Amino acid sequence: MLSAVLCLSACSDDSDTIKGSGNPISEGEEARRMLFMYIVADNNLSSFAQDDLSEVLAVADKIPNDCYLLAFVDDNNDPRVLRYFNNNGEGDYETVYNFGREFSACDTTDMRVLFDWVEENYPAQSVDMIFWSHATGWLRDDDYRSVQQYSFGYDIYVGNNSECSRMYIEELAAFIETMPVKPDRIMFDACFMQSVEVAYAMRKSANWIIASPAEIPAPGAPYDVLVPLFFNDVATPQDIIYAYKQAYEGTSTGVVLSAVKCDAMQQLADATAVVVKNAFEGVSGSDCGDVFSYLPGGYFYGKNAFPNFFDMNSVMLKYLSADDYIAWKAALDVALPYSCASKYWYTDVKGKVIDVDDSWSGISMYLPNTGSYFDKFNTSFSSLEWYAAAGWNEIE
Numbered sequence: 001m002l003s004a005v006l007c008l009s010a011c012s013d014d015s016d017t018i019k020g021s022g023n024p025i026s027e028g029e030e031a032r033r034m035l036f037m038y039i040v041a042d043n044n045l046s047s048f049a050q051d052d053l054s055e056v057l058a059v060a061d062k063i064p065n066d067c068y069l070l071a072f073v074d075d076n077n078d079p080r081v082l083r084y085f086n087n088n089g090e091g092d093y094e095t096v097y098n099f100g101r102e103f104s105a106c107d108t109t110d111m112r113v114l115f116d117w118v119e120e121n122y123p124a125q126s127v128d129m130i131f132w133s134h135a136t137g138w139l140r141d142d143d144y145r146s147v148q149q150y151s152f153g154y155d156i157y158v159g160n161n162s163e164c165s166r167m168y169i170e171e172l173a174a175f176i177e178t179m180p181v182k183p184d185r186i187m188f189d190a191c192f193m194q195s196v197e198v199a200y201a202m203r204k205s206a207n208w209i210i211a212s213p214a215e216i217p218a219p220g221a222p223y224d225v226l227v228p229l230f231f232n233d234v235a236t237p238q239d240i241i242y243a244y245k246q247a248y249e250g251t252s253t254g255v256v257l258s259a260v261k262c263d264a265m266q267q268l269a270d271a272t273a274v275v276v277k278n279a280f281e282g283v284s285g286s287d288c289g290d291v292f293s294y295l296p297g298g299y300f301y302g303k304n305a306f307p308n309f310f311d312m313n314s315v316m317l318k319y320l321s322a323d324d325y326i327a328w329k330a331a332l333d334v335a336l337p338y339s340c341a342s343k344y345w346y347t348d349v350k351g352k353v354i355d356v357d358d359s360w361s362g363i364s365m366y367l368p369n370t371g372s373y374f375d376k377f378n379t380s381f382s383s384l385e386w387y388a389a390a391g392w393n394e395i396e
Contacts, residue, residue, distance in 0.1 A: 254342030
């Protein structure tokens with residue numbers, strides 16, 4: 001189904017398959033690749049979703065005729081699937097599926113209905129995906145019973161008592177692993193998704209995870225710039241994140257992005273497990289005031305709570321010996337080959353500007369902390385795959 005979410009390959013810009021003669025591939029035909037956007041915007045981001053879809057339409061003429069670009073959109077209107085295509089040299093789109101009912105975009109039962117339909121009607125040889133919504137990475141809603149704690153997605157739908165739906169990252173990873181075609185790249189246009197806990201959970205879900213360890217500005221990615229890259233044979237994850245960042249140069253928000261190579265995540269977990277027991281026995285997140293983080297000091301207000309989202313490299317620089325750090329960093333460099341950041345970015349949660357630190361790497365980590373505020377975070381952290389894989393279970 002999602003065979004082409006973030007399509008890497010594409011035809012050259014002067015090819016007739018992009019502009020000019022020829023007709024787009026028909027529904028039911030197998031595409032060379034598909035870019036599939038999964039937009040959960042039945043929330044306060046609905047207007048920003050429309051802006052991003054307008055950016056997609058502006059460059060829809062760049063979509064190769066043997067490829068698909070589909071966007072599932074759950075916003076303030078009926079949930080629907082849109083297809084964007086090149087119509088005789090002009091960008092165009094059509095609604096190819098309308099659910100005609102409320103849709104729980106963060107529930108795997110409804111997701112299965114959608115994905116099965118896409119797989120049947122829009123098969124593709126390769127797939128890239130974009131997941132677009134609110135997010136908090138590995139955090140669980142049951143930590144503080146707040147609408148801000150939902151891992152990925154925030155979907156308000158008409159159900160029992162107008163429920164708010166979220167999806168734990170483990171649920172999303174397991175769901176994607178059932179797809180007939182493994183996505184090449186998954187990009188999260190959502191906050192806090194580039195954490196080592198998320199990347200490890202999704203290590204079997206795709207070849208690459210592109211995301212931010214910090215907050216994403218509400219306007220999100222510059223799709224008029226990125227869509228052509230997704231359909232470019234030679235474009236790399238590095239090209240995508242740099243183009244994204246470039247769109248925010250000179251703005252008051254800024255952005256931080258990185259790309260994780262999923263098949264190297266086990267190696268990073270093994271390298272981390274080697275050093276965790278010796279270096280972090282007795283260490284608490286409260287000891288890390290001088291460590292670079294994407295949410296300095298964390299955030300606790302009422303029922304809303306966020307940890308510091310410490311930068312992983314900055315933590316290891318502080319606590320590892322020189323030799324241990326060199327060995328560990330070699331594994332990080334393989335798993336995290338691409339990262340970029342504006343000179344500063346704005347965190348809306350804290351209401352402040354954060355300057356990039358020399359020790360930043362582009363991926364966050366949780367460090368167990370003391371204090372009642374962190375008890376539920378610590379409990380949730382201990383349930384993650386990363387917790388045991390990285391050796392945290394060996395610490396008393």
